[in-house]
Amino acid sequence: MILTAVAIALIVVMAMAIARALLGPTIYDRILAVNLFGTKTVLLIAVVSYIVGRPDFLDVALIYALINFISVIAVLRFFEYGSGKVHDEVGKDA
Amino acid sequence: MADYYNYLIVVLLMVVGLYIVMAQGNLVKKLIGLNIFQTSVFIFYISTAKVSGGTAPIVIEGAELYSNPLPQVLILTAIVVGIATMSLALALVLRIKRAYGSVEEEVILEQDKPC
Amino acid sequence: MPELTTLLSSVCLLLGAFLIFSGGLGVLRFPDFFTRMHAAGVTETMAATLIVLGLMLHSGWGLPLFKLLFILLFVMITGPTASHALAKSALHGGLRPQGDNANNERH
């Protein structure tokens, strides 16, 4: 019962994150929304795995936690790397 | 109608993906459309695998009804193969960018006009 | 004793859900990037910790407990790190906090 309530709260927040990602005036807002979305997905999967009574699914939540972090790093890295050309004050010395 | 909402979403995604592939000129965006199309097919297969009241096809005690493992296997391999072929496509896009200096379809076609 | 665990787990879960919800609301409604970042970053780690803790209390001994422990560990390490990196690169990328006139000369 409580688990279901938590799951619903998570889904609502995920919807909010999607809204932010769609609205997001800056690129960082979108990255933030993706990150938020990822964390919520981890929690949602953990909670759902208890709702349906299959704790095996926790593995999936675990890999989400990893992938989410990695994709944030990747985005930042490539964005900064790319922005070296756009804003031209970072990393131009190469 | 409630019984079919999954399939309806699949159709919607498929159409959106195909529309992007057809209507967008940017090659990268075409690939993203292709990806959406692909995922709609994945969702379709997985939807057919679901048995209501069933559980994931990993044997546990006390469960008799499992979802169908076969479509899941097909999709599992299809996802990995999909990313492999997608990366091949991306590589081609990189080469096209290098050869034509653009990834916009119209610009490329313009350059390809026979003299 | 089981009642106590159930109670604790429920409290943790509900508190976590509340935090998550407020964080989500903040991300959606706050005016500029850094306040949104603040809303997300602060609530996220705490809420995730609480929810996973609640699940751990819920699950009892076994392999799932350790998996949850690992998830907790990952979330606690990666959450703040990702927030930090994001804020830092936003600052580098030229975004400035709104209404920060007094400190604008720092960079």
Next chain:
Amino acid sequence: MARARDLFATVMLSGIYGLLSASFFILMDAADVAFTEAAVGAGIFPLLMLTVLSSVGRYEAAGRRVRYFPLLLMAVLAGGLFAAVVQMPPFGAVDAPSHAHVAQRYILDSPDEIGIPNMVTSVLASYRGFDTLGEVVVIFTAAVGVVVILLGCRPKTPQQSTQALMAEHKVLRIVGKMLIPLILLFGLYVQFHGEYGPGGGFQAGVIFAVGIILYAMLFGLSNAQRVVPLGVLRWLVALGVLIYGSVGLASFLVGGEYLNYSVLASDPVTGQHIGIILIELGVGITVASAMVLIFFAFTRATRSRDELEE
């Protein structure tokens, strides 16, 4: 997503899309598929997209109008598909035709015939082993194709700008250093636990690749290539396929059919176990090294491209 002009935003959204579809797979009881989609759809695909974007440019050409003919075509197609879809058995029906044939046998007999709890793994590696061999070969071919296509793109001066940038992220590097062993360990767990829980060679390969890609992102490509040299990777891609194929040949030589592992040991179930572990190993090696190889090829290509522009 279709309308955003900024391609970067599109890629971000497609990352969310990957996460979303993976959560959907969880709800549909497809743990293994969710696993794969999590690693691929939310991890590798945006990663590669971003790499390409950093070379192709973030913004697409302005002034695109709505095209009405495709829109019309799509509307017609959607109508047709809707009409077709409602003819199907309802969602979740137990007696749908797709559950009628081989699926019953997989579900009922595979615990006894193969002896492992995860039916997805047993179908993947044993019943449909030949099919999976084909998939692995496709991945191998794709990796070879990418390498060949991007062959001409040599980096001139590798690494400096990126490394200078990432050096500022000290926190990231240290946390990354802590995480990478855990990721690789988790990859191994997934690889060898795939018979009992969700997991297996495909997923483990992707996780492993992600760990190495993380290293390459944090510490620079040249450092990463010192850890996993390109030559070794090229051998490994082929080695995985080779392992898979030779397991098949071994069972062929011992007296069974191609890829029938039951003959590999005196007891069929043990034979199946050995066969599946070996095959999953082959799959894992190929997938991991193919992904890393593709990533390296992309990074090298885009880097030299940037320097050509400057």
